[in-house]
Amino acid sequence: MGAILVVEDDDKLRALVRSYLEAAGLSVLTAGTGAEAISIGQAGDLDLVVLDLGLPDIPGQEVARTLRATTAVPILVLTARSSDEDRVAGLELGVDDYVTKPFVPRELVLRVQAILRRTAATAGEEVQRFGDGGLCIDAARREVTVGGEVVHLTPTEWALLQALASHPGRVYSRAELINRTRGYEYEGYERTVDSHVKNLRRKLQQDPLAAPVIETVVGGGYRLGVRRDR
Ligand code: CA
Numbered sequence: 001m002g003a004i005l006v007v008e009d010d011d012k013l014r015a016l017v018r019s020y021l022e023a024a025g026l027s028v029l030t031a032g033t034g035a036e037a038i039s040i041g042q043a044g045d046l047d048l049v050v051l052d053l054g055l056p057d058i059p060g061q062e063v064a065r066t067l068r069a070t071t072a073v074p075i076l077v078l079t080a081r082s083s084d085e086d087r088v089a090g091l092e093l094g095v096d097d098y099v100t101k102p103f104v105p106r107e108l109v110l111r112v113q114a115i116l117r118r119t120a121a122t123a124g125e126e127v128q129r130f131g132d133g134g135l136c137i138d139a140a141r142r143e144v145t146v147g148g149e150v151v152h153l154t155p156t157e158w159a160l161l162q163a164l165a166s167h168p169g170r171v172y173s174r175a176e177l178i179n180r181t182r183g184y185e186y187e188g189y190e191r192t193v194d195s196h197v198k199n200l201r202r203k204l205q206q207d208p209l210a211a212p213v214i215e216t217v218v219g220g221g222y223r224l225g226v227r228r229d230r
Contacts, residue, residue, distance in 0.1 A: 002027075002045040002046050002047040003026075003027045003028060003029045003045070003046055003047065004021055004026050004027070004028050004029070004046070004047060004048050004049075004050060004112065005028075005029045005030070005031060005037065005040055005041060005046050005048070005049045005050070006018055006021070006028055006029070006030045006031070006050045007030075007031045007032075007034070007036075007037040007049060007050065007051045007052055007055070007060070007063065008030075008032070008050070008052040008078065009032050009033065009052065009054070009055050009056050010052075011032070013052075014030055014032065016105060017050060017105065017108065018030055020105040020106070020108065020109050021050075021109060021112065024109050024112075024113065026112070029046075032056075033055060033056060033057045033058070034055045034056075034057050034058030034059070034060065034062065034063040035057055035058060037049070037051065037055075037063050037067075038058075038063055038066050038067065041063075041066075041067045041071060041073060042067075042070055042071065044071075046071075046073045047073070047074070047116060047119070048073065048074045048075070048076060048096075048112060048115055048116060048119075049067060049073055049074070049075045049076070050076050050078060050108070050112065051063060051064060051075055051076065051077050051078065051095075052077075052078045053077060053078065053079045053080070054080060060077065064077065064095055068176055068179075069176075069179050072166060072167075074096040074115050074116075074119055074167070075095040075096055076095065076096055076097045076098070076099065076108075076111060076112060076115060077095045077097070077098050077099070078098075078099055078100075078101060078103070078108075079098060079099075079100055079101065080100070080101045096115050096167065096170055097111050097114075097115060099111060118167070118168075118169070119167065127139075128165055128168070130165070130168070130213055130224060130225060134146060134147045134148065135204055135213055137161065137162075137165050139162065142158065144158075144161065144204075146203075146204055146205075151203050151204065152203075153200070153203065154199075156196055157196055157199060157200050157203070159180055160177055160180070160193070160196055160197065160200060161200060161204075161224075162180075163176075163177055163180035164177075164214065164222060164223065164224040165224055168223075168224050168225075169223060169224070169225075170223055171217045171220045171221050171222070171223045172221050172222055172223060173220065173221040174193040174194070174221055174222075176221070177193045177221070177222065178192070178193055193222075197214060197222055200214060201213075201214055211225065212225070213225050
C-alpha cells in the first residue's frame with residue numbers, strides 16, 4: 001500500500017489533515033509547494049493526492065494537470081471556492097473529488113477512504129461488469145463482451161475504454177483521454193476523441209433505449225457509468 005500525499009501550503013492545516021489521516025491508519029507524505037508535489041507525485045507509489053488549489057508557486061490546477069498527464073493517481077482537491085464554474089473547471093482536470101474549505105476533517109477522511117475503496121475494488125478485479133447492457137471487460141484477456149457476445153475494438157477504442165474503466169464514475173476530460181491513447185494514435189484533436197467515443201458507444205450499446213454506458217458530462221468530458229454487480 002502506498003502513501004497519501006497532502007499538498008497544502010498552510011502549515012497548520014497541513015498538520016491537521018496529516019494527523020487525521022494518520023489516525024485513520026493511513027501513511028502520509030506532505031508537500032508545501034506545487035513543485036514539491038509534482039516531484040513526489042512523479043516518484044511514484046502514491047495511493048492518493050489531497051491537493052490544495054491555492055499554492056504559492058504553481059497553481060494547484062497546474063499540479064493536477066501535470067500529475068494527471070503522467071500518473072493515474074487519484075486526486076482529491078481542496079478548494080476555497082465553491083462556485084459552479086470552479087466545479088466544472090475541476091472536472092476538466094479529471095480530479096476524483098472535492099472538499100470545499102472550510103471543511104470538517106472527519107469528512108475529508110471519509111471522502112479519502114471512499115476513493116481508496118473505489119480504486120482498490122477496481123484494481124482487484126480481473127473482469128469488470130458495467131451497465132444494464134451486460135458490458136464485461138476482461139483486462140487479462142483483452143476481451144470485451146456485450147450480452148455475452150465478443151465485441152471487436154480497435155487499439156484506440158480499447159485504450160479509451162480501459163482508461164474510462166480504470167476509475168468507474170470518474171470524469172475524464174478529452175485532453176486526458178488523448179493522453180491515455182497517445183501510444184496508439186495521436187492526432188491531438190479533441191474531436192478525434194469524440195468520434196472514437198461515438199464508435200465505442202455504437203459497439204457497446206445493444207439496446208439504443210438503454211442509458212448510455214459511456215456518459216457525456218457537459219463541460220467535463222466522459223465517464224463510464226457506475227458499475228452494477230450482478
Ligand atoms: Ca493554500
